[in-house]
Amino acid sequence: MPSYDLIVIGAGTLGTFHAYHAAKAGQRVLLLEKDRYPIGATVRNFGQVVPSGLAGRWFDYGRRSLEIYQEIQQQTDLTVRQNGTIYIASDADEWALANELHDRYQRIGYTSELLSKTQCLVKYPSLQPDYVAGGLYFPQEMSVEPEQMINRLLAYVQQKYSVDYRPGSVVIDAESNSAGVTVTLSNRTQFQGGRVLICSGHEVRLLFPDVLAGANLVVSKLQMLLAEPVAGLELPGNILTGLTIRRYEAFQECPSYANLPTPDNLAELKKWGIHILFKQATDGSIIVGDSHEYAKATEAEDLGYHTQDYINELMLAEAQRIVTFPLTIRKTWAGFYSQTKDEIFEYDVTDNIHIITGIGGKGMSSGAGFAEATIGRFATN
Numbered sequence: 563m564p565s566y567d568l569i570v571i572g573a574g575t576l577g578t579f580h581a582y583h584a585a586k587a588g589q590r591v592l593l594l595e596k597d598r599y600p601i602g603a604t605v606r607n608f609g610q611v612v613p614s615g616l617a618g619r620w621f622d623y624g625r626r627s628l629e630i631y632q633e634i635q636q637q638t639d640l641t642v643r644q645n646g647t648i649y650i651a652s653d654a655d656e657w658a659l660a661n662e663l664h665d666r667y668q669r670i671g672y673t674s675e676l677l678s679k680t681q682c683l684v685k686y687p688s689l690q691p692d693y694v695a696g697g698l699y700f701p702q703e704m705s706v707e708p709e710q711m712i713n714r715l716l717a718y719v720q721q722k723y724s725v726d727y728r729p730g731s732v733v734i735d736a737e738s739n740s741a742g743v744t745v746t747l748s749n750r751t752q753f754q755g756g757r758v759l760i761c762s763g764h765e766v767r768l769l770f771p772d773v774l775a776g777a778n779l780v781v782s783k784l785q786m787l788l789a790e791p792v793a794g795l796e797l798p799g800n801i802l803t804g805l806t807i808r809r810y811e812a813f814q815e816c817p818s819y820a821n822l823p824t825p826d827n828l829a830e831l832k833k834w835g836i837h838i839l840f841k842q843a844t845d846g847s848i849i850v851g852d853s854h855e856y857a858k859a860t861e862a863e864d865l866g867y868h869t870q871d872y873i874n875e876l877m878l879a880e881a882q883r884i885v886t887f888p889l890t891i892r893k894t895w896a897g898f899y900s901q902t903k904d905e906i907f908e909y910d911v912t913d914n915i916h917i918i919t920g921i922g923g924k925g926m927s928s929g930a931g932f933a934e935a936t937i938g939r940f941a942t943n
């Protein structure tokens with residue numbers, strides 16, 4: 563039976579970055595993915611690497627993730643573009659929060675710039691002037707093309723660090739024994755590892771279903787839109803807007819957040835968890851999203867297989883309140899991730915079988931740095 567130091571289950575961003583850090587530290591790593599290629603949250607997102615929106619240790623992991631993406635980008639093209647993040651405030655309350663967050667980042671040495679309404683419109687001429695009160699800009703933040711990023715990272719860890727990556731491998735069991743852990747696939751193939759790490763995203767039924775059913779994981783369904791390129795349009799970086807300021811954890815820690823009123827025109831959008839973000843892909847198309855609907859992870863099918871036109875129309879109407887160019891929709895999709903009130907679900911089934919999932923909406927921004935910390939912790943115990 564083939565034997566490894568570490569077997570990672572799930573080749574989304576979390577699993578793959580854990581495999582990367584372990585292999586880089588000299589471990590023999592097997593990475594098992596149930597699908598023929600990753601098709602979960604990791605390929606359905608914006609590809610925004612935005613630590614500025616994160617709170618607590620996740621901000622630190624995000625900051626470190628920026629460095630890790632750059633380090634790998636110097637070795638192989640992960641599609642990393644350091645083209646910044648802007649939060650566009652649309653009213654006085656959002657602008658106050660932007661100023662408060664700017665002050666905090668000034669104190670801890672994380673570069674941010676406040677842009678006046680005029681500066682925003684010069685830098686982003688396709689914004690609707692009536693929408694803009696001011697902007698908070700983070701020049702060091704990045705974006706990636708999510709699908710290309712994960713596939714190129716998978717190729718890189720195989721070539722550079724000899725990670726044994728096996729897609730099409732549905733893991734159905736992991737059992738501790740005197741030699742370590744035996745992992746079994748649905749076709750009965752077995753592998754032996756010193757340690758097993760399960761990064762299975764919102765899949766909660768294949769491995770340790772009792773543990774995952776008791777984990778209070780919630781699945782979020784997000785609707786996304788892809789708009790056709792517009793001739794001559796350049797939208798540099800990640801463009802986040804007023805509803806994002808009202809939603810992201812970093813702003814929730816600001817003093818005026820506790821008394822933030824919700825204007826009537828935003829109530830229906832908030833009901834569907836909508837905030838509007840834009841990211842232009844390298845082919846010129848524009849990703850626009852997103853909305854949030856929730857169900858218990860064990861009842862995720864109740865979220866449905868469809869996308870709701872009503873939600874897409876709400877998002878489009880709000881997006882057109884923000885930008886002047888036409889949004890001609892090429893395709894729509896839904897993405898799913900699991901999350902927990904405790905920021906992430908980490909559970910030791912035994913001292914050498916670990917579950918790490920439920921990173922929520924922050925995996926592309928903080929997963930690389932978080933995985934490095936986990937692998938470092940494993941090395942010391």
Ligand SMILES: Cc1cc2nc3c(=O)[nH]c(=O)nc-3n(C[C@H](O)[C@H](O)[C@H](O)COP(=O)(O)OP(=O)(O)OC[C@H]3O[C@@H](n4cnc5c(N)ncnc54)[C@H](O)[C@@H]3O)c2cc1C
Pocket residue numbers: 571572573574575576577594595596597599600601602603604605606607608609610611612731732733734761762763764765768769784785786851852896897898899919920921922923924925926927928
């Ligand atoms: C629409 C959307 C937009 C987002 N935008 C952003 C963004 O811009 N920036 C950001 O930071 N984050 C964003 N996120 C969040 C981010 O995408 C997730 O946090 C991250 O991708 C989660 O990664 P993961 O590896 O935990 O899960 P996944 O990507 O779901 O990967 C889990 C993998 O495990 C595999 N697997 C499960 N069970 C088994 C098994 N038994 N055997 C083998 N394989 C198994 C699955 O097939 C899957 O490939 C967004 C998410 C969505 C849905």
